[in-house]
Amino acid sequence: METKIAVIGAGAWGSTLAFLAKANGHQVHLWSRQSSSTLADVLADVDIVVSAVSMKGVRPVVEQLRGLSLGKVIFVTATKGLDPSTTCTPSQIWQAAFPANSVVVLAGPNLSKEIQAGLPAATVVGSNDMAAAKLVQTLFNSSRFRVYTNDDPLGVELGGTLKNVMAIAAGACDGLQLGTNAKAALVTRGLAEIIRIGNHWGAKTDTFYGLSGLGDLLATCNSPLSRNYQVGYGLAKGKKLTEILANLEGTAEGVNTSQVLVHLANQQGIYIPISAQVDRLLKEEVTPQAAVDSLMLRDVKPETHLP
Ligand SMILES: NC(=O)C1=CN([C@@H]2O[C@H](COP(=O)(O)OP(=O)(O)OC[C@H]3O[C@@H](n4cnc5c(N)ncnc54)[C@H](O)[C@@H]3O)[C@@H](O)[C@H]2O)C=CC1
Numbered sequence: 001m002e003t004k005i006a007v008i009g010a011g012a013w014g015s016t017l018a019f020l021a022k023a024n025g026h027q028v029h030l031w032s033r034q035s036s037s038t039l040a041d042v043l044a045d046v047d048i049v050v051s052a053v054s055m056k057g058v059r060p061v062v063e064q065l066r067g068l069s070l071g072k073v074i075f076v077t078a079t080k081g082l083d084p085s086t087t088c089t090p091s092q093i094w095q096a097a098f099p100a101n102s103v104v105v106l107a108g109p110n111l112s113k114e115i116q117a118g119l120p121a122a123t124v125v126g127s128n129d130m131a132a133a134k135l136v137q138t139l140f141n142s143s144r145f146r147v148y149t150n151d152d153p154l155g156v157e158l159g160g161t162l163k164n165v166m167a168i169a170a171g172a173c174d175g176l177q178l179g180t181n182a183k184a185a186l187v188t189r190g191l192a193e194i195i196r197i198g199n200h201w202g203a204k205t206d207t208f209y210g211l212s213g214l215g216d217l218l219a220t221c222n223s224p225l226s227r228n229y230q231v232g233y234g235l236a237k238g239k240k241l242t243e244i245l246a247n248l249e250g251t252a253e254g255v256n257t258s259q260v261l262v263h264l265a266n267q268q269g270i271y272i273p274i275s276a277q278v279d280r281l282l283k284e285e286v287t288p289q290a291a292v293d294s295l296m297l298r299d300v301k302p303e304t305h306l307p
C-alpha cells in the first residue's frame with residue numbers, strides 16, 4: 001500500500017532515505033529550506049514525517065511545526081546528535097513537541113554513499129510504540145536495506161550518536177598509524193564507554209551490541225567515508241579543525257556531541273576517558289599523541305564497562 005511520506009532535510013541522509021522509500025513505491029516529498037513549498041503545507045497531508053536534518057536544525061524545524069495539528073502522523077528521526085542548549089536527544093525533542101504522536105528512531109551502520117551506490121545495508125527502527133516501529137520497518141525494508149525493530153529507542157539513538165565521538169578517535173588512531181591492535185583496543189573500549197554512558201541514561205546494554213551500537217561503531221571507525229573519521233584523521237595529520245570542517249562534505253556530528261557529552265558526564269560523574277580526550281583534541285588542548293599517552297598511562301583496572 002502506498003504511504004505518504006515527508007522527508008525533512010535534503011542532505012546526504014535525507015536524500016538517501018527518500019530514495020529508499022520511493023524505491024519501495026511510496027509517495028515521498030523531500031523538503032529542504034530551499035523548497036518553494038512551506039513545511040506546514042508539505043506536512044498537511046502525510047502519514048509519516050522523517051526528520052534527517054543535522055542536530056543544529058532539529059529545534060528550528062520542530063519550532064516551525066509546533067502547534068500544527070498533524071493528526072496521527074508518525075515521526076521518524078534519523079538525526080545523530082545531542083542538543084547543545086538542552087542536552088536532549090532528537091527523539092526527546094520531537095516527543096516533547098508532539099506528546100500524542102508516536103516517535104520512531106532510525107539508526108544503524110548506514111554510510112549514505114554506499115547505500116546510494118546500491119550496496120546492501122541494515123538498520124534498526126526503535127520505538128516505545130512497536131506498531132509504529134513495525135510500520136516504519138515495512139516502509140523502508142527491501143532486498144538492499146534490511147530493517148530490524150527494537151523496543152529501546154533511547155539505546156538505538158545513543159548508539160548512533162555516541163559512536164560519532166569514537167569515530168573521531170578512530171580516525172586519529174589511523175592518522176597516527178598506530179596499527180590494528182591499537183584500533184581494536186580503541187573500538188572495544190569505546191563500546192564499553194558507550195555502554196557505560198547509555199546505561200547511566202537508562203538505555204539497555206543489549207541494544208549497544210546491535211546494529212546502531214557495535215554495527216555503526218564498526219562502520220564509521222573503519223571507513224574514510226565517515227565524516228567523523230575524517231575529522232580525527234585530519235587532526236592527526238596536523239590540520240586545524242576549522243580547516244577540516246571547511247572542506248568537509250556535510251556534517252560531522254561528533255564535534256558537537258563530544259562537547260555536550262563531556263559537559264553532561266562531568267556533571268553526572270560518568271567516566272568517559274576516550275570521549276574526554278577527543279573533546280580536548282578538538283579544542284586543541286592536547287596533541288593527538290599526548291591524548292594516546294594519557295589513555296595508555298591511566299591506572300590499570302579490570303576489563304568491564306563499569307568505571
Ligand atoms: N550521511 C550519512 O551517511 C548519515 C547521516 N546520519 C545523520 O543524519 C543527519 C544528517 O546528516 P547528513 O544528511 O549527512 O548531513 P548534511 O550536512 O548532508 O545535511 C544536513 C541537512 O540538514 C539541513 N538543516 C540544517 N539546519 C536546518 C534548519 N535549521 N532547517 C532546515 N534544515 C536544516 C541542511 O539544510 C541539510 O539538508 C546527521 O545527524 C547525521 O549524523 C545518519 C545516518 C547516515
Ligand SMILES: O=C(CO)COP(=O)(O)O
Nearest residue numbers: 108109110111226227228
Ligand atoms: O552515521 C553514519 C553512518 O551510519 C555516517 O557517519 P558520518 O556522519 O561520520 O559520516
